Amino acid sequence: MLKKGLVFAAAASLAVSAVSSAYAASGRDYISVVGSSTVYPFATTVAEQFGKTTKFKTPKIESTGSGGGMKLFCAASGVNSPDITNASRRIKYSEYEKCQKNGVKKITEVKIGYDGIVLANSKEVAPVAFSKKDIFLALAKDVPDPNGSEKLVANPYKTWKEVNPALPDVKIEVLGPPPTSGTRDAFVELAMEGGCKEIGWIKALKKKDQQQFKSVCHTVREDGAYVEAGENDNLIVQKLTANPKAFGIFGFSYLDQNGDKIQGSNVGGVSPTFENIAAGKYPVSRPLYFYVKNSHVGVVPGMAEFLQEFTSEKAWGADGYLSDKGLIPMPEAERKKFAADVKKLKPLVLTK
């Protein structure tokens, strides 16, 4: 019995090492993409279209998060590293530097469109209109003293009505992404900082002490009113329908798909509709990017064609198939610019 087991083990390990040795010499004939889970639904749509309409293999697209994607992307160039990384934020200087240091010298930046970030609640209750200041006052950790003095106090507001008498008398409960998420970063930067700036003396702080200004505007409260609910936006949607008192923060495509269950709240007087976001009227939307290793174009089969597919009007245009998936297209001039950049593979230059 044991003998058989041993023989079996030997055979198994032989088989495994044989397979891995067989790999050692072979290469990669498909495009490898890593990066943000926000860009993932769009990149995969393009990849599928590309795989079905061309003779090339369907690219492999991993959902690793923007940070993890950048790390992989910048680790090295060559077959074992990804060709493209998706990002829901711009590449940071430290990452760019790392890329340069590791020999990934020439990378092209491509903006693919926008993603609206919505604040939504269940359809069972009336829709709500927030100003950016309401959002800041409701969600910041420290807010100006309600009695009017220029002093910060720990956020005292328990219900929306306390923040702004026009809002409903409901306990503040917002389900949103955790601090590590790009959605959260964008929301904080656009909605909260926007609201923050509407308070005169804090805005003045920006010129005096940039650091403190940021720490006031960007710190989200932690006393339970803001619930870090993980990155699964579908789950947030379902939790919202189960709990009509709560609001949720997530990407526009989830609102688009679940229009019969949830509704987006107006922010700054603008409702989060496709048209409003595309026109740039809705204040909380962020750009999405991908980054390409120029040295891989022409080396990995299908790279140039894939880039062309992604930047074609058919894909990211105003009526393209990506807009069906919830991507908000860029204005035409911007699309032209980035399409041209891709064609020329214009290397990105970042300075500190």
Place this chain on the structure above:
Amino acid sequence: MQSQKKETSMDKMNIGLAKRYRKERRFRLFGLAAVFASITFLGILFISIAANGWTAFQQSEILLDIHFDPAEFDVDNLSSANYGALVKNSMRSLFPEVKGRSDKRNLYRLTSSGAAYILQDMVMKDSGIIGSTKQIWLPADDEVDMFMKGYISRDVAESDRRLNDKQISWMDTLVAEKRLEKKLNTTFLTAGDSREPELAGIRGAVVGSLFTLAVTLLLSFPIGVATAVYLEEFAPRNKWTDLVEVNINNLSAVPSIVFGLLGLAVFLNVFGMPRSAPLVGGLVLTLMTLPTIIIASRAALKSVPPSIREAALGVGASKMQAITHHILPLALPGMMTGTIIGMAQALGETAPLLMIGMVAFIVDVPGSVIDPSTVLPVQIYLWADSPERAFVERTSAAIMVLLAFLISMNAIAVFLRRKCERRW
């Protein structure tokens, strides 16, 4: 006096006995309740999944008269023909009254974008059909499918639906003409992943899971059993053995994502193995399941009565012979239980695979253990996070498939176990 006394103690005992019997019954009832509770929970879980998922095995399809117009085809380059236009033409001929660009667009949206690929495959397989007109069932769009299955209600305001009133009226016409029907969804079991719910299937994930699990089983069972045998039968009691033992127990508590980190560092970066490959996934899962298998195997070895060993040694067997010929076969059912639990754990694992690149969109079905692939739980995880509503039922359906695999694995184990289980 004495007899009276005896009687009272007898009585006392009888009273006590009744009490003890009550206790006995209560204890037994507790046990039954415990079993019942867990099985009930399993039942609830299964029913809730099946209730959500069974509809995914049906798919709405539209019957279209497709005219393979020779003018559309270039004989030398069949793949470059505009297959989408064939579908659109046929839809237009069904509803000649539809005018206007946006209305037409909405009409075309009733069919899946995958319909064109189906036609392409048909033509590539047999170019003889060019010029003929055929009635073909083509998949409907996922929104139509959701509507047909009643997930989208008519009562909702038009602006909140993804289908507008016109589209619904066209669909009603199609249903009345028996051109729109729910059919058995074979795509779901035969296709790879897709971003269009109506084209998405789990075959790629299933094959990936099988490859990964095969690697895991081939490595972890022999190594696990060998380690258990060594630790239980041969290892001297010294510091090294203690170290190994503590290590194994500890590894079973390490969060699975940390094994992913290890896999990334060792298998990918040091050994240079390919990302997203079932081979690496299997290796990582092997490390993860080994502690489970070892602990269970040791428990099984421990439970073999020493008399068996002593009898074998007594008739002149060497220690190794006593183990291989007598103890191991008797301990095998227990070992198998542990292995099954370990494999089940490996089959359902997502987190460590994230680090080694298996949380990925892969359309092509993998052909070997080094092709990029994903596994079933990862597919479930990815679908669960997709915005499209139609992926909800597909997620549940994929879970049903996963559970079916699990149940058949368990069935095999039960069969094997029943063949060799015994009680002393």
Place this chain on the structure above:
Amino acid sequence: MSPSFFLIVLLGLASFAYMQGKRRAFRLASSESDTTNLHSRPGYYGMLTALWCVLPALIIFSFWMMFSGTVLTTLALRTLPDAIQNIPQDQVNLLVNELHNLIAGHVAARDIDPVLQLAAEQYLGMERISRIALAVVMFAVALFFSTLIYRRITPRLRARNHVERIIQVGLMLCSGLAVLTTIGIVVSVMFESIRFFQHVPVTDFLFGLKWSPQMAMRADQAGSSGSFGAIPILAGTFMISGIALSVAVPIGLMSAIYLSEYAAPKVRSCAKPVMEILAGVPTVVYGFFAALVVAPFIRNSGEMLGLSVSSESALAAGLVMGVMIIPFISSLSDDVITAVPQAMRDGSYGLGATKSETIKNVIIPAALPGIVGGVLLAASRAIGETMIVVMAAGLSANLTANPLQAVTTVTVQIVTLLVGDQEFDSPKTLVAFALGLLLFLITLVLNVIALYVVRKYREEYE
């Protein structure tokens, strides 16, 4: 001629060696049916020959696999002109990459540096030579050792002892794998952790009462040092695991007892595998179930009783996790309870004990080490479980003893930090590795204690 082909040939050679060794042993036996004059049974002679045939060759092969690539690359780079050889290290990396791409035939319509092309051809040539050399050496060694053993086969050769020793060494190596894994984990987590501790003092991490990785780390930022305290998430981890165990241990143990002692064999053979399925349901599924069914249920019933319940309470996650680990306890306890000798039961019945008394006073004590092992395994699984908690318990790091509030666990934090969108070298991400290390150390201490306890109370019955 790929290297894997060599392995297959080697296997064939080994089986040939086995047969030869066995045949020779039979020839040396006094007769075909009587092999008593041999020290070991003939199969062992065959085994010994086969093992000596395979093992040395395999060692050579694995060394070749490990080092041939590096050696060949260095040699190929040597052939490049001096000017290229003196470039800085990171450029060499790129050059090597390009070389490898070239070798793998991955260059599509690009101008190829002729020097590099030459080096690539050199590489391929050398690779061919090295493979042939490998084959020659491997098979020579295999033949040499197996012939040596074959020649030495005599009736007095203690073949069985040799084979058993080799097997025993093999078994020991297998058990060493666990230690290797541990070392691997520690090493792969350690470096990043050290980098994290350069930003944040160890004491702040270990004893800090506040967990909030949302603030960017800057020297001038007030109060930033306290936001990486691990205590709240550790408390959350233990609370959820505690809830899970208090569900799973009674149910698991009682079902194990019922199934092994009371249930009819038919019931047992059905119910046991059904319960094992619970362990195999993917944790993602449990997560959904906890978040969408159990959590709202607890919330609503709590509100009816006038309690304020968070929509992501620890209770919901703990309960569902408890259900998940029931089979870990029941299956393993069932096995050990079944293994308690029947004689002990009979003895107890003979003294007039009822079945439940026998179970409580005789069987459970006898099976305790195994049961504790199962419980430990389940506890470990609970501590390491991720997806259920990600979905049902959320990420709010509250330091609380109230199971109706939301808490978070170490594993959840590790996952969200690692797959987040932050840059990878910021303390926000690095803290994930420190958490991994911390969790590792904590479970290590727990396990050392458990090992001591189990060993002290372990008894062997017969």
